[in-house]
Amino acid sequence: MIEFELTQHDKKVLDDVRQEAVVCRQYARHYDENEHEFPPDELPEAGEFPTILQSMAGRGDDDTGMSVMAMLISMGQTWGDYSVRMRRGKGGLGNAALRAAGTPEQQEKWGGLTLAMAITEPGCGSDPSLVAMTAVLDEDTDEWVLNGEKIFVTTGCRAEGVVVWATIDRSAGRAGIKSFLIEKGTPGFILGQKEKKLGIRADDTAAYVFENCRIPRANLLGGKEEIPKAGSGGFKGVMKTFNMTRPAVAAIGLGMAEAALDFTREQLEATGVNFEYGPSVHGQSAVVQRFQELEATFEAATLTVLRAAWLADKGQPNNLESSICKAKGGSAVREITQGCIELLGPMGVSREHLLEKWFRDVRITDIYEGTGQIQNLIIARNILGYTRANLK
Ligand SMILES: Cc1cc2nc3c(=O)[nH]c(=O)nc-3n(C[C@H](O)[C@H](O)[C@H](O)COP(=O)(O)OP(=O)(O)OC[C@H]3O[C@@H](n4cnc5c(N)ncnc54)[C@H](O)[C@@H]3O)c2cc1C
Known part of the structure; x- marks a missing residue:
């Protein structure tokens, strides 16, 4: 049904x-x-x-x-x-990782904090298996010792803690990568620079440095220290994080795109453009036709988001659908906000209105939590049955 x-x-x-x-x-x-x-x-x-x-x-x-x-x-x-x-709001992407992979004790202890998520490094972006940050277990003190650098951490300044990806064994590749919970104020956890950005400017984005940062052994997210022999088991728990956050990122962009459509329609109507959808295509102006194309793109992208979420509600796998809606949403919101600016001309780029801001703010939809190109790779691998090795 x-x-x-x-x-x-x-x-x-x-x-x-x-x-x-x-x-x-x-x-x-x-x-x-x-x-x-x-x-x-x-x-x-x-x-x-x-x-x-x-x-x-x-x-x-x-x-x-x-x-x-x-x-x-x-x-x-x-x-x-x-x-x-x-x-x-309270909570960050790190909280989604905690919910997806944390032990009950970790959820209890860390669930009330706003947690950022730090994967990206100067040499590691789209391919997280290149994580170079290290975590070494000090058996004498029962502590992990972390060293490395993280960049572009959303909510990095405001967060009270962070979920960080680090490798416990570089020779093990993806399987050696684990996630660690680290609280702000831990010695050796240094807040670096804040980024100045094109869009989503009020939401802080920071760089972190970890220098011999010692954390309790129990702060390994999920608690499993062993390295899986085959496949990428070390990755799986935290990759689950993205099956609902990818649709969420698309939804965030679509909210802004809807704002742009509503504003554009209002302004065009105020200048006398008639949006009655009844007349045949021959009776429509080019402006209305273009606006309808943008609306259709919005509706299509929204449905892909709702489908991915609906599958999650049914407890069914939604990895493919999550990537589809992220890829579709990322390109749709750019097309919609740019199309609205074109329809409104100078008003579209004036800082007296928010349309130019929405145009800048939606750009992130196609970047973080996997770029559009990476989503397309995941979709292709899923549909064609290829592994990462077959299709990079
Ligand atoms: C505002 C902002 C907030 C962010 N927040 C976070 C955060 O909270 N936590 C975090 O860990 N990271 C965060 N990021 C980082 C973001 O996830 C990365 O920027 C993104 O994963 C891309 O990595 P990269 O920038 O290193 O680009 P690269 O991986 O260097 O890619 C560069 C370009 O090449 C393309 N490309 C790469 N590989 C392929 C391929 N195999 N096939 C086709 N095209 C390819 C990419 O799509 C991209 O267009 C944030 C970034 C921004 C801008």
Whole structure:
């Protein structure tokens, strides 16, 4: 059975999200201009709008699955503003890794902290098996000793801790890579520079250096110290992280793309463009036709996100679908925001409006958590039955 209808309760949740988004949007330009250099107490007060958790309370079995709802909520929030939404929220990508691979004790101990996720290094990006950061076990003290560098860590400054990828045995390749939980303030954990970025400017992105950073043995995420003999077992737990975060990244971009479409339609209507969809194609202006193409791209990309989330709600594998929606979403949001700028001309690039900001902010959708090219590789491997060695 295919069901596309939201229940009344779900609609109410999304209405609350929209109210919050409207408040957040008022702060969007301020945070874009000031980048991450602003005091957190300038953020909108939580009391200004209903919290999502309150709205979600009392949902029943008939309501839409949690993963699908999470995607719709993300879209609704970023329709308001990506950065303000990120700054208000607790939790980071590291929390998703903790949920996917942490032991019950680790979830209990670390679950309340905002955790960033640090994989990327100066010599390691799209291919995480090139991780050079090392973790060496000191049996005398029962501690891991970490050395290396991480760059482009989202929420790197604001996070209270981080999940870091490091190798415990370089000769073992991917299988030797493990994840470690490290709290801010641990000696040898140094916060490096903050990046100045094209978009999502209020959301801080930082570099870390680890110099003989000692952490308890129990901080190995998932607790499994052994190196699997064959395959890439060491990778599997944490790679699971991405099966819901890839759709989430696409959803975030699509929320901003929807904002761009809504703004563009409003402005065009104000100049007298008629958006009635009834007349035949011969009776339509080129502007309306182009706008409809952008809307169709938006709808198609959104459906791929909802499908990946729906599979997660059913407990079914969604690795392929997660990559499909990330690849499709990443290119769709660029096309949509650029298309909106083209339709509105000078208004599209003026900093008096947020459209140019959405155009900059959506660019990240196709970069972090696997670029579009890498998603396409994963899709091709899945469909053609190739391994990493067959298709690089
Ligand atoms: C704002 C921002 C936030 C980020 N946040 C995080 C974070 O929180 N944690 C984290 O660990 N990382 C983070 N990253 C890093 C991000 O995940 C990497 O930038 C991304 O994985 C690409 O790696 P790279 O930049 O080293 O590019 P490279 O791997 O050097 O790739 C360069 C280009 O080549 C393409 N390419 C690479 N290999 C192939 C191939 N086999 N076939 C075809 N094309 C290929 C890529 O698609 C890309 O276009 C962030 C990056 C940015 C910009």
